[in-house]
Amino acid sequence: MPFYHKLGNIPHKRHTQFRKEDGSLYSEQLFGTIGFDGMSTNSYHEQRPTQVKKIKKQYSVAPKIAKKNHIQSYRFRGFQVKPENDYLESRKAVLTNSDCTIILSAPKHSTTDYFYKNSDADEMIFIHKGSGKLRTHLGNLDFKYGDYLIIPRGIIYKIDFDTEDNRLFIVESRRPIYTPKRYRNHFGQLLEHSPFCERDIRRPYELETNNESGDFLMKVKKQGDIFDMVYASHPFDVVGYDGYNYPYALSIHDFEPITGRIHQPPPVHQTFETDAFVICSFVPRMYDYHPQSIPAPYNHSNIDSDEVLYYVDGDFMSRNDIDQGHISLHPAGIPHGPHPGTAEKSIGKTKTEELAVMVDTFKPLMVTEEAMKIADEDYHKSWLDH
Ligand SMILES: [Fe+2]
Numbered sequence: 001m002p003f004y005h006k007l008g009n010i011p012h013k014r015h016t017q018f019r020k021e022d023g024s025l026y027s028e029q030l031f032g033t034i035g036f037d038g039m040s041t042n043s044y045h046e047q048r049p050t051q052v053k054k055i056k057k058q059y060s061v062a063p064k065i066a067k068k069n070h071i072q073s074y075r076f077r078g079f080q081v082k083p084e085n086d087y088l089e090s091r092k093a094v095l096t097n098s099d100c101t102i103i104l105s106a107p108k109h110s111t112t113d114y115f116y117k118n119s120d121a122d123e124m125i126f127i128h129k130g131s132g133k134l135r136t137h138l139g140n141l142d143f144k145y146g147d148y149l150i151i152p153r154g155i156i157y158k159i160d161f162d163t164e165d166n167r168l169f170i171v172e173s174r175r176p177i178y179t180p181k182r183y184r185n186h187f188g189q190l191l192e193h194s195p196f197c198e199r200d201i202r203r204p205y206e207l208e209t210n211n212e213s214g215d216f217l218m219k220v221k222k223q224g225d226i227f228d229m230v231y232a233s234h235p236f237d238v239v240g241y242d243g244y245n246y247p248y249a250l251s252i253h254d255f256e257p258i259t260g261r262i263h264q265p266p267p268v269h270q271t272f273e274t275d276a277f278v279i280c281s282f283v284p285r286m287y288d289y290h291p292q293s294i295p296a297p298y299n300h301s302n303i304d305s306d307e308v309l310y311y312v313d314g315d316f317m318s319r320n321d322i323d324q325g326h327i328s329l330h331p332a333g334i335p336h337g338p339h340p341g342t343a344e345k346s347i348g349k350t351k352t353e354e355l356a357v358m359v360d361t362f363k364p365l366m367v368t369e370e371a372m373k374i375a376d377e378d379y380h381k382s383w384l385d386h
Contacts, residue, residue, distance in 0.1 A: 008240030041243030047233035062224035063093035078325035099276035130166030139204025257285035299337030314353035
């Protein structure tokens with residue numbers, strides 16, 4: 001995605017004969033997005049990637065909506081989502097609209113008996129707890145606490161976890177997830193003012209090439225349903241590929257904060273963009289250094305976007321009642337701001353250790369039934385003086 005990458009063996013020219021030692025052809029696949037206009041990758045497979053044996057079953061994983069139209073601020077206690085053995089079953093959608101779905105997940109076990117492919121959406125998986133290896137048909141990535149994993153739609157993957165204690169904050173995006181355009185020059189290179197650069201972006205480094213035939217279960221997500229498909233060839237059978245469409249990792253700890261004499265607006269924290277929402281990183285940083293500055297944010301009316309903040313670690317200066325794994329939802333249409341007393345309390349502080357991920361959506365988010373199980377229904381009254 002962010003720049004050209006090549007892994008394994010590929011022929012000199014695209015769409016030309018590329019043969020195995022036994023003289024037979026490798027099977028070439030162009031893997032592209034937005035028709036033929038978006039980023040693409042050319043991969044070479046031991047076997048044809050088209051060998052569907054059976055479509056065993058189909059079931060819906062579409063979020064169940066509890067609050068469609070609403071104007072209430074919410075807090076959700078994310079760590080109250082119960083761990084589950086299976087990765088896909090552990091994914092609980094909490095907020096959703098037609099552009100994206102925000103998911104909390106606490107999987108205990110690695111994916112062993114199936115491959116997963118989300119053909120509906122790009123996935124951003126933020127690793128709040130846990131470490132392991134993301135294994136994909138385009139190579140593997142190691143991950144640990146603080147990593148954003150960006151998995152473009154259609155990438156076939158498995159996840160290996162090192163332990164059973166894992167907490168993931170996931171955004172499924174029906175729009176492609178990019179690094180912000182204003183950070184890049186005409187050629188796509190990240191500019192000097194970008195809070196991260198190419199050195200911070202980790203690309204797949206290890207290709208698993210299997211040439212096995214048999215029954216391989218792939219769970220494919222499409223239109224909110226999961227289809228259990230059985231393929232005749234091993235999905236990880238790529239010998240080489242090149243292009244721009246591949247999964248990658250970026251650590252929130254490598255995001256360099258931009259600070260100023262007075263309070264900086266949220267766009268300085270921007271990490272990813274789509275044309276329907278943005279993802280921002282709030283990281284440990286020096287506070288505003290004007291002698292009269294108020295480090296706590298001012299009240300603001302995000303009149304036409306919903307604001308979701310996922311609290312990861314540290315001290316959250318604008319709130320008194322926020323803990324790790326909490327999510328706040330500040331909906332479009334009404335102002336929100338610091339908790340009573342926190343603006344005054346912030347004066348004179350020189351730095352913050354807060355770590356949080358923000359998702360601002362341009363369309364309102366609906367609250368799901370899963371979210372209501374962990375919701376604080378009184379949060380919207382928390383700006384009152386007590
Ligand atoms: Fe806000």
